[in-house]
Amino acid sequence: xxxxxxxxxxxxxxxxxxxxxxxxxxxxxxxxxxxxxxxxxxxxxxxxxxxxxxxxxxxxxxxxxxxxxxxxxxxxxxxxxxxxxxxxxxxxxxxxxxxxxxxxxxxxxxxxxxxxxxxxxxxxxxxxxxxxxxxxxxxxxxxxxxxxxxxxxxxxxxxxxxxxxxxxxxxxxxxxxxxxxxxxxxxxxxxxxxxxxxxxxxxx
Amino acid sequence: xxxxxxxxxxxxxxxxxxxxxxxxxxxxxxxxxxxxxxxxxxxxxxxxxxxxxxxxxxxxxxxxxxxxxxxxxxxxxxxxxxxxxxxxxxxxxxxxxxxxxxxxxxxxxxxxxxxxxxxxxxxxxxxxxxxxxxxxxxxxxxxxxxxxxxxxxxxxxxxxxxxxxxxxxxxxxxxxxxxxxxxxxxxx
Numbered sequence: 001x002x003x004x005x006x007x008x009x010x011x012x013x014x015x016x017x018x019x020x021x022x023x024x025x026x027x028x029x030x031x032x033x034x035x036x037x038x039x040x041x042x043x044x045x046x047x048x049x050x051x052x053x054x055x056x057x058x059x060x061x062x063x064x065x066x067x068x069x070x071x072x073x074x075x076x077x078x079x080x081x082x083x084x085x086x087x088x089x090x091x092x093x094x095x096x097x098x099x100x101x102x103x104x105x106x107x108x109x110x111x112x113x114x115x116x117x118x119x120x121x122x123x124x125x126x127x128x129x130x131x132x133x134x135x136x137x138x139x140x141x142x143x144x145x146x147x148x149x150x151x152x153x154x155x156x157x158x159x160x161x162x163x164x165x166x167x168x169x170x171x172x173x174x175x176x177x178x179x180x181x182x183x184x185x186x187x188x189x190x191x192x193x194x195x196x197x198x199x200x201x202x203x204x
Numbered sequence: 205x206x207x208x209x210x211x212x213x214x215x216x217x218x219x220x221x222x223x224x225x226x227x228x229x230x231x232x233x234x235x236x237x238x239x240x241x242x243x244x245x246x247x248x249x250x251x252x253x254x255x256x257x258x259x260x261x262x263x264x265x266x267x268x269x270x271x272x273x274x275x276x277x278x279x280x281x282x283x284x285x286x287x288x289x290x291x292x293x294x295x296x297x298x299x300x301x302x303x304x305x306x307x308x309x310x311x312x313x314x315x316x317x318x319x320x321x322x323x324x325x326x327x328x329x330x331x332x333x334x335x336x337x338x339x340x341x342x343x344x345x346x347x348x349x350x351x352x353x354x355x356x357x358x359x360x361x362x363x364x365x366x367x368x369x370x371x372x373x374x375x376x377x378x379x380x381x382x383x384x385x386x387x388x389x390x391x392x
Contacts (some may be wrong), residue, residue, distance in 0.1 A: 002295075003294070003295050005295045006293060006294075007294060007295075010289070010292065010293035011282065011285075014284075014285045014289055014293070015282075015284050015285065056262060065282065065283075068278070069278055069279065069280055069281060069282065069283065070276050070277070070278025070280045071280045071281075073256065073274070073276050073278065073280075073284075074275070074276070074280045076255070076256055076276050077254040077255060077272060077274035077341065078272055078273060078274055078335075078337075104215060158306055183278055200256075203256055204251070204256060204257050
């Protein structure tokens with residue numbers, strides 16, 4: 001577990017593009033919305049679209065390098081399980097990419113909402129859930145290097161999109177936040193289990 | 205002590221039988237060399253032993269299951285960072301003497317993608333050695349190595365066996381004198 005955390009945090013620090021690339025993509029998409037002069041009520045829509053596109057783009061390479069260099073193959077032979085590897089990857093991304101991304105989104109949207117803490121929490125849960133789902137797409141498309149395969153998982157996100165819309169646009173935080181949490185737990189467990197099984201099949 | 209028991213192992217890819225009815229035991233303190241021509245299934249057999257390809261014909265010993273180092277065709281290192289950084293993020297120590305023996309001391313601070321194929325391969329072997337595990341599973345460990353490095357690797361393999369370790373390797377280059385052979389083709 002500690003070894004995986006050291007590797008994933010080490011990699012993010014040693015290859016700084018892992019941090020500034022997603023933040024730049026996120027910022028640029030926001031800037032485009034700003035220049036297009038979208039209605040003020042659409043700010044959360046803009047941040048959702050920006051997050052969605054950013055995570056879709058960056059998650060394409062989540063496992064690509066580790067697969068190409070044979071690291072995943074080694075990991076499977078030497079430790080049998082990829083649970084800690086996936087967890088370390090998630091934690092490193094959460095702290096160094098998704099938390100700054102959340103901060104950026106709220107800096108642009110403003111911190112003056114009545115349910116600010118709940119919204120920040122919902123935003124982080126939303127980013128994490130998207131990350132897990134797009135990682136599934138990344139694992140599916142790892143061999144053929146075709147991000148179109150990753151789009152196959154988008155139908156699974158329809159209930160998630162409805163929940164996000166209810167929380168951020170309609171402003172109905174409860175009970176939608178609870179359902180969003182349930183969706184997050186589903187993705188953190190079942191989706192990650194599916195990712196491990198797919199990576200095992202791809203590494204044969 | 206038997207580490208792996210293989211009984212009546214068959215393997216088929218896309219309707220082509222790679223090998224069939226193979227049985228052997230792998231014991232501690234020995235080197236096992238899988239030999240065969242190209243396409244005979246050496247790497248596949250190694251992957252089965254390593255557990256990458258599941259098979260009911262293989263029974264691994266629980267004791268040695270968690271002390272395995274595997275080196276496939278790929279090296280497992282991140283290309284964009286230096287050799288030293290690769291070892292650091294994996295939490296592995298860099299034995300100065302071993303690096304000297306392998307001629308890699310001067311490349312420690314080079315980005316991994318700037319190393320030659322043979323240098324990368326030697327670095328990957330050093331990772332296996334530094335991991336300090338009992339069983340080494342190596343796919344073509346001599347590929348791309350110069351004569352001097354081959355000698356150094358052979359010496360290390362012998363030392364590992366003397367330290368009660370076990371080595372299973374696929375090899376189609378020069379034969380190891382002290383190994384047990386697992387032949388995948390009759391004409392080898």
